Amino acid sequence: xxxxxxxxxxxxxxxxxxxxxxxxxxxxxxxxxxxxxxxxxxxxxxxxxxxxxxxxxxxxxxxxxxxxxxxxxxxxxxxxxxxxxxxxxxxxxxxxxxxxxxxxxxxxxxxxxxxx
Amino acid sequence: xxxxxxxxxxxxxxxxxxxxxxxxxxxxxxxxxxxxxxxxxxxxxxxxxxxxxxxxxxxxxxxxxxxxxxxxxxxxxxxxxxxxxxxxxxxxxxxxxxxxxxxxxxxxxxxxxxxxxxxxxxxxxxxxxxxxxxxxxxxx
Numbered sequence: 001x002x003x004x005x006x007x008x009x010x011x012x013x014x015x016x017x018x019x020x021x022x023x024x025x026x027x028x029x030x031x032x033x034x035x036x037x038x039x040x041x042x043x044x045x046x047x048x049x050x051x052x053x054x055x056x057x058x059x060x061x062x063x064x065x066x067x068x069x070x071x072x073x074x075x076x077x078x079x080x081x082x083x084x085x086x087x088x089x090x091x092x093x094x095x096x097x098x099x100x101x102x103x104x105x106x107x108x109x110x111x112x113x114x115x116x
Numbered sequence: 117x118x119x120x121x122x123x124x125x126x127x128x129x130x131x132x133x134x135x136x137x138x139x140x141x142x143x144x145x146x147x148x149x150x151x152x153x154x155x156x157x158x159x160x161x162x163x164x165x166x167x168x169x170x171x172x173x174x175x176x177x178x179x180x181x182x183x184x185x186x187x188x189x190x191x192x193x194x195x196x197x198x199x200x201x202x203x204x205x206x207x208x209x210x211x212x213x214x215x216x217x218x219x220x221x222x223x224x225x226x227x228x229x230x231x232x233x234x235x236x237x238x239x240x241x242x243x244x245x246x247x248x249x250x251x252x253x254x255x256x
Binding site: 019021022023024051052054055056058059060062063066082083086087090091092093095096 | 128129131132135149150153154156157160161164167168211213214215216217218219220222223226
């Protein structure tokens with residue numbers, strides 16, 4: 001899996017490409033840990049180019065979310081393909097993740113939170 | 117009808133290799149999303165189970181995958197050489213919303229039209245999957 005990073009208004013934006021599964025999940029966890037070590041706890045994951053995710057990948061995302069919330073940060077997701085969105089709904093994870101239609105919509109939500 | 121057989125070592129890298137092999141044969145048979153994704157997901161869940169819970173990442177033990185594709189069905193058997201995999205499946209508790217694992221069997225049962233979990237001839241666990249093809253309806 002390829003990970004591209006950028007920062008937008010203090011939010012770390014990671015764009016993921018490829019498969020998110022047992023093997024690739026460890027790499028994502030390492031990337032997030034490196035960000036949190038630098039006290040960057042506002043993290044957005046764009047899944048537009050994720051063409052496959054299984055329960056191991058979902059487990060990695062849950063683990064990351066718990067770590068970020070433990071450090072009083074925030075994790076958002078966006079641009080899920082319809083079949084990826086479906087497994088979030090089947091597993092009911094859509095209830096515990098903040099999922100946005102687009103990256104811009106997700107990033108705007110950080111601005112509205114900081115403004116209020 | 118076409119049948120493909122693969123054998124993998126029980127190491128983490130095997131999952132990527134298996135998914136690449138599966139993607140190749142699905143492309144070869146013109147199987148597209150969402151059918152493609154759902155079949156890959158179900159096989160990957162059974163494979164991960166065999167890798168971690170059945171063979172417990174023991175590189176001496178192998179995972180056998182057989183895939184049959186015909187006009188009506190996608191069929192797969194995933195067999196490991198472990199001793200504890202079947203018991204873990206049979207005694208599985210419902211997955212927890214904030215848990216990091218335990219969703220794989222639920223996803224198999226959701227997407228597969230038939231999912232059988234039995235003891236293989238070698239003493240390992242055999243997961244048998246059948247998914248009905250989503251054929252386009254012919255309208256007149």
